[in-house]
Amino acid sequence: MSRPALEVAQIFRRHGPEYRKNHRLSRPQRQAMRDIEQCRTARLGGHLDVCSQGCGYLAISYNSCRNRHCPKCQSLKQARWLAARRERLLPTRYFHLVVTLPHDLQPLARIHPELVYNLLFEAASRALLQLARDYERLQAQIGFTAVLHTWDQDLNWHPHLHLVVTGGGLSLDGDRWIAARNSYLIPVKALSKIIRGNFLEALKKAWQEGKLQGWGPPAQFHGFLRKLRRKKWVVYAKEAFGGSHQAFHYLSRYTHRVAISNQRLVSLAAGKVSFQARDNHRPGHKRLVTLTAPEFIRRFLWHVLPPRFVKIRHYGLMAPRNAKTKLEKARALLSLQTPGPMSEPQNREHDTPSDTNTWQDLLRALTGVDLTVCPNCGQGRIIRTRLTGHETVLAPPIWDSS
Numbered sequence: 164m165s166r167p168a169l170e171v172a173q174i175f176r177r178h179g180p181e182y183r184k185n186h187r188l189s190r191p192q193r194q195a196m197r198d199i200e201q202c203r204t205a206r207l208g209g210h211l212d213v214c215s216q217g218c219g220y221l222a223i224s225y226n227s228c229r230n231r232h233c234p235k236c237q238s239l240k241q242a243r244w245l246a247a248r249r250e251r252l253l254p255t256r257y258f259h260l261v262v263t264l265p266h267d268l269q270p271l272a273r274i275h276p277e278l279v280y281n282l283l284f285e286a287a288s289r290a291l292l293q294l295a296r297d298y299e300r301l302q303a304q305i306g307f308t309a310v311l312h313t314w315d316q317d318l319n320w321h322p323h324l325h326l327v328v329t330g331g332g333l334s335l336d337g338d339r340w341i342a343a344r345n346s347y348l349i350p351v352k353a354l355s356k357i358i359r360g361n362f363l364e365a366l367k368k369a370w371q372e373g374k375l376q377g378w379g380p381p382a383q384f385h386g387f388l389r390k391l392r393r394k395k396w397v398v399y400a401k402e403a404f405g406g407s408h409q410a411f412h413y414l415s416r417y418t419h420r421v422a423i424s425n426q427r428l429v430s431l432a433a434g435k436v437s438f439q440a441r442d443n444h445r446p447g448h449k450r451l452v453t454l455t456a457p458e459f460i461r462r463f464l465w466h467v468l469p470p471r472f473v474k475i476r477h478y479g480l481m482a483p484r485n486a487k488t489k490l491e492k493a494r495a496l497l498s499l500q501t502p503g504p505m506s507e508p509q510n511r512e513h514d515t516p517s518d519t520n521t522w523q524d525l526l527r528a529l530t531g532v533d534l535t536v537c538p539n540c541g542q543g544r545i546i547r548t549r550l551t552g553h554e555t556v557l558a559p560p561i562w563d564s565s
Contacts (some may be wrong), residue, residue, distance in 0.1 A: 169428040170462065171234050174436055175200045178456040180414045185457075192464045198228035202235055209550045216543030223550065232467055234425045244418050244475075248308070251481060251490060254497050255340075256330030257410035258348045260307075261399040262287045262358060264322040267391060271375070272322055277469040278374060280311055280322065286361035287324055294349050294357060295332060295479075301349060303332030303341040304489065306480025311468075314422045316440035317452055318462035327403065327410050329480065333493050340496040346402060355398040363391055418475050422466040431456070 183193070199206050209225035214533050227236045264272065264283055272279040289307065295305040304518035317320040331342040369375055370384055376385045403410035429437040431450065436459040439440045442448040454462070468474060477483065537543040 167425040169431055170306065170425045171423065171428070172199050172202060174428075174431055174459060177431070177432070178460060182457055186461070189467070191470055192467045195230055195232045195464070195467045196460075198230035199233045200467075202228035202230070202233050203286060205550075206475035211548050211550055212490055212545050213548075214537040214539060214543035215546050216537065216540055218537060218540040218543060220537050220543075226482060232421050233239075234421050234423070237421060248403070251486060253306070253329055253480075253490075253493055256343065257403045258328045258330055258343075259401055259403045259410070260291075260324075260326040261397075262324045262326070263397040263399075265391065265394050266277060267387075267394060269320050269322065273320065273465070274377070275375065278369060278473055280468075280472065282362055282365045283322065284309060284311070284476055285322060286358050286365060287326070288356055288476070289361050290357035291326070291328065291349075292479055294354055297333065297493050298349050300330070300344055300354075301341060303334060304479055305329050305332035306478065306482075306485075306490065306493070308475065308477050308481055310418050311474040312420075313466045313468075314462075316443075318422055318454075318459070320465055320467070329493075330402070333489060333496075334481065337489065337492060340493060340500060346398060348402075351398050351400050355396045355401075358398065359392070359394070359396045362396075363388055422463050 179196055179200060183196070188196075203225040205225060207226040207228060209223055212220070212222045212224065216222040225234070229236050231237070262283070264279070268279065280503050288307075291307065292305070295301050295303055305328055307326050309326045311322070311324055313320065313322045328348065329342060330348060333339070333504075367388060370378065375384075378387075423438060427438045427440070429439060431437075433458050434507050435453055436456055437451055439449045439452045440452045442450040479485070480493055535545050537545055
């Protein structure tokens with residue numbers, strides 16, 4: 164991948180110091196800014212690569228910050244996540260669902276992000292499992308993976324969940340696989356109402372336990388709940404075409420994505436940042452968004468998650484506790500129904516590189532590129548040593564994908 168002309172790190176380095184002086188930031192926000200600014204610079208150290216055959220090849224690469232909000236540190240994590248998910252794929256249809264938090268709850272989410280995001284996960288997962296179990300045309304134990312996103316194309320605050328759901332599930336007695344018999348899996352309107360009820364019930368409980376601050380008299384909070392009960396919660400669902408592999412490949416685009424990628428950035432000039440965004444009125448077209456640098460930084464930092472917050476969660480058949488039991492039972496039943504290539508085991512080592520592989524091993528498995536071979540002569544092996552500070556003057560740094 165070629166290096167983008169502009170990076171979030173450059174915007175932070177140029178305008179971050181002034182922004183930090185004028186704005187109060189949380190500790191995670193300050194850490195994210197600092198890490199992104201230092202990512203793949205000499206401040207984090209690096210390594211020197213030379214050819215074992217003495218052909219003259221020499222390159223310096225600097226280390227990554229590994230912050231999950233850094234645009235340059237997600238590709239390897241995404242590839243490893245997708246490889247691990249493929250081991251748990253079932254040979255069945257999958258559906259893609261999106262559950263959006265109502266706009267009225269967004270101010271509360273900014274004050275209590277961890278609480279609100281957890282309630283959204285819990286409300287959506289409970290509702291989906293319950294409706295799949297009780298819906299007369301399904302009545303099955305399904306499996307799904309949910310991923311939290313908090314932004315839209317303009318970096319505005321827009322919390323929502325992406326879910327990839329099996330198109331069917333185990334019968335309640337666990338002896339049969341029941342396939343979804345329609346194109347929508349379960350009724351979306353009913354799902355929306357159950358999610359709303361679950362969320363508001365849990366929100367009321369959190370308020371009663373004193374976990375919400377700044378609401379004033381009880382009448383104010385109950386009025387807020389009444390307003391939310393009248394709101395329609397937006398739930399979108401469609402079948403994920405292309406098979407199970409394509410469904411999770413699609414979801415992997417969301418799992419390790421940050422608020423904006425460096426590839427979308429266009430320019431930084433006169434204190435303003437311009438970037439590309441999808442044009443919803445003209446499918447396939449892009450539009451240009453321009454913000455002042457402080458506003459760009461402010462919006463980017465909105466989406467820094469609380470420390471150790473889990474943004475990817477697995478439920479039902481996909482839950483970790485079911486990986487060796489119900490999930491394998493479902494795989495066996497599906498294999499009997501659909502013999503052939505789709506029923507072959509998905510956990511072959513050469514198909515799914517493990518987490519113990521180095522990033523060089525993973526890159527070789529995914530692309531066929533062997534970074535242990537000298538790119539200059541094609542004969543020698545790369546000898547890698549840690550930088551001591553002396554070698555940084557020998558050659559200009561290169562952009563490294565580690």
